[in-house]
Amino acid sequence: MDAPEPLNQKILIIIMVDMKKSVSADMTSGNLRTQIITFAFPIFLGNLFQLFYNTADSFIVGNYIGPEALAAVSSTGALISILVGFFQGFSVGAGIVTARNIGKHEEESIQKSVHTSAAMGLVLTLLISVLGVLISEPILKLMNTPGDILPEAAAYLRIYFAGSAGLIMYNMFVGTLQAAGDSRNPLYYLIISSLLNIVLDIVFIRNFHLGVAGAAYATVLTQAISALLAMANLMHRKDSIHLRLRSIGFDRVILKQMIRLGLPTAAQGCIIDFSNMLIQSYINSFGSAAVAGIGVSARVESLTFLPTTAFSMAVSTFVSQNIGAGKKDRAYQGIRFCLLLCMVMTEVLSILIYAEAGQLISLFTEDPEVIAFGTERARTVCLFSFLAAFTNVSSEAVLGLGKAMTPMAIVSICWCAVRVAVLFTIGQVFHFIELVFWIYPITWTLSSIVYLLVYRKLQVPLYERQK
Numbered sequence: 001m002d003a004p005e006p007l008n009q010k011i012l013i014i015i016m017v018d019m020k021k022s023v024s025a026d027m028t029s030g031n032l033r034t035q036i037i038t039f040a041f042p043i044f045l046g047n048l049f050q051l052f053y054n055t056a057d058s059f060i061v062g063n064y065i066g067p068e069a070l071a072a073v074s075s076t077g078a079l080i081s082i083l084v085g086f087f088q089g090f091s092v093g094a095g096i097v098t099a100r101n102i103g104k105h106e107e108e109s110i111q112k113s114v115h116t117s118a119a120m121g122l123v124l125t126l127l128i129s130v131l132g133v134l135i136s137e138p139i140l141k142l143m144n145t146p147g148d149i150l151p152e153a154a155a156y157l158r159i160y161f162a163g164s165a166g167l168i169m170y171n172m173f174v175g176t177l178q179a180a181g182d183s184r185n186p187l188y189y190l191i192i193s194s195l196l197n198i199v200l201d202i203v204f205i206r207n208f209h210l211g212v213a214g215a216a217y218a219t220v221l222t223q224a225i226s227a228l229l230a231m232a233n234l235m236h237r238k239d240s241i242h243l244r245l246r247s248i249g250f251d252r253v254i255l256k257q258m259i260r261l262g263l264p265t266a267a268q269g270c271i272i273d274f275s276n277m278l279i280q281s282y283i284n285s286f287g288s289a290a291v292a293g294i295g296v297s298a299r300v301e302s303l304t305f306l307p308t309t310a311f312s313m314a315v316s317t318f319v320s321q322n323i324g325a326g327k328k329d330r331a332y333q334g335i336r337f338c339l340l341l342c343m344v345m346t347e348v349l350s351i352l353i354y355a356e357a358g359q360l361i362s363l364f365t366e367d368p369e370v371i372a373f374g375t376e377r378a379r380t381v382c383l384f385s386f387l388a389a390f391t392n393v394s395s396e397a398v399l400g401l402g403k404a405m406t407p408m409a410i411v412s413i414c415w416c417a418v419r420v421a422v423l424f425t426i427g428q429v430f431h432f433i434e435l436v437f438w439i440y441p442i443t444w445t446l447s448s449i450v451y452l453l454v455y456r457k458l459q460v461p462l463y464e465r466q467k
Contacts, residue, residue, distance in 0.1 A: 044310040046190035053194035072152035074295025078277040085269025093262020098179035103324025112251040121172035132161025163220030173230035268408035275416035293373025307345035319400030384441035414447035
């Protein structure tokens with residue numbers, strides 16, 4: 001218990017120093033490989049800490065409460081994602097608009113972007129908090145959530161959505177920081193929140209015996225702290241993304257741009273997560289052991305998606321800034337580099353997960369049936385994760401190029417429509433859990449092929465042309 005305290009003190013000192021200076025990055029000139037890696041690496045580390053927290057959360061719930069509680073938390077993932085994905089789409093749109101204005105060096109437009117983004121976050125907070133609390137239990141019932149885990153799952157969701165302000169505003173504030181090329185401060189916030197979340201999980205679940213609700217309270221509190229840290233950073237900055245609370249409000253022109261880019265992305269996120277919710281209802285029909293096993297497997301597989309998240313954010317910011325600066329060829333070079341490095345890193349991690357799948361799943365539970373479901377899912381899916389990486393990075397790259405409808409159409413059809421159609425047609429005749437496992441690699445392959453065609457149409461070269 002003595003070691004974490006000096007680490008937290010050191011991190012807090014670094015944060016206070018960084019609030020007083022700009023760590024923004026102009027990505028329109030200089031060595032693009034160095035810039036992209038420098039930007040992506042803190043995001044990778046931050047997501048690693050977040051994954052560490054999520055893993056610890058599942059470990060604590062599974063071991064201190066039991067497999068039913070673990071299944072209850074796992075069953076809420078699809079519904080949380082569908083509402084969270086909605087506001088994250090707008091967060092992406094807001095970040096792209098801000099990054100383009102930074103690339104153009106238009107100070108007034110940058111300020112309008114920062115404050116319009118914050119105002120959008122406040123409106124989305126009200127909408128999602130109220131809606132989430134109201135629909136939690138009815139939606140879980142429609143998803144055929146097993147009766148033995150329904151009460152705990154509903155309680156977890158209501159607490160999560162009631163306190164969603166921290167998560168929403170954190171994403172809006174961090175979107176602004178990352179648009180300016182600052183990915184270092186968000187890393188500090190994730191480290192602090194992850195460590196604190198684990199401590200609160202143990203206190204609320206083991207000491208206060210709050211059960212699944214304790215895990216939800218811990219998450220809500222730490223998300224709020226992260227949001228406050230990000231807000232304090234923006235308020236103390238001396239550069240163009242400085243936040244003034246009294247200036248928060250909507251600029252019509254900026255808002256229109258954010259909605260134009262953000263709405264298709266938000267719709268894409270909702271469609272993906274709605275399909276995942278339908279898939280979850282299909283998984284629920286196999287019982288709580290399957291729900292828990294697949295949920296744990298998803299946690300383990302999240303490791304392979306760490307490069308995807310980092311390079312998706314990097315390519316979005318890099319392409320947006322360079323398109324804003326009128327440097328299309330440099331934007332294309334960044335796309336190629338992000339795709340190659342992301343796919344290689346993803347596949348290396350996937351091979352490690354494949355080799356140790358059984359041991360990793362068994363860390364969360366001793367139930368042999370749960371371990372069997374989770375191991376089979378991980379070994380079926382993970383080796384194809386590089387295709388998901390290609391699709392996700394491509395989606396952000398094409399969005400950064402200003403083609404907001406293209407990623408939505410590709411993902412909605414290739415991933416969502418195909419998955420749901422197969423599971424609720426073929427899956428009704430052949431009721432095998434393996435169908436759920438294989439539907440992901442199949443649809444990742446399909447979307448990757450389509451993106452290759454899109455790059456060709458947009459004349460984006462995926463290889464270095466010889467001069």
